[in-house]
Amino acid sequence: MARPQSSQDNEREACPCGGISFDDCCARYIDRGEIPPTAEALMRSRYTAFVRHNAPYLLDTWAARTRPPTLDFDDAPQWLGLQVKAHLQRDDTHAEVEFVARYKVGGRAHRLHERSRFERTGDGRWRYIDGDLFD
Numbered sequence: 001m002a003r004p005q006s007s008q009d010n011e012r013e014a015c016p017c018g019g020i021s022f023d024d025c026c027a028r029y030i031d032r033g034e035i036p037p038t039a040e041a042l043m044r045s046r047y048t049a050f051v052r053h054n055a056p057y058l059l060d061t062w063a064a065r066t067r068p069p070t071l072d073f074d075d076a077p078q079w080l081g082l083q084v085k086a087h088l089q090r091d092d093t094h095a096e097v098e099f100v101a102r103y104k105v106g107g108r109a110h111r112l113h114e115r116s117r118f119e120r121t122g123d124g125r126w127r128y129i130d131g132d133l134f135d
């Protein structure tokens with residue numbers, strides 16, 4: 001009988017955003033410094049950064065005018081999954097991404113349904129501005 005695959009095998013680790021492999025998905029942007037080509041790719045990598053409590057990446061991909069001074073994860077929920085509903089490219093430098101992120105707090109499951117706004121600055125990088133919540 002074969003041994004079950006080790007969950008420690010980082011090469012095969014699924015991406016929190018829903019990608020098959022973290023290494024082939026958001027790790028390109030979070031760990032290897034590639035520039036996400038679309039606002040949706042950036043949004044997925046930011047969700048993954050929230051799951052992995054990566055404050056430097058989140059702050060770096062936040063528009064300067066709306067970025068919080070610091071970010072901590074003391075009250076962070078347990079994120080359960082991401083579903084991207086829509087990606088609206090407004091023009092070359094503005095886009096919106098609508099998504100549902102499921103999470104758990106104190107044993108209860110919730111969903112965050114948001115339409116986020118993104119802008120692309122002169123350095124070619126998309127950054128998160130802010131978002132509107134549904135419900």
Ligand SMILES: [Zn+2]
Binds near residue numbers: 044
């Ligand atoms: Zn991913």
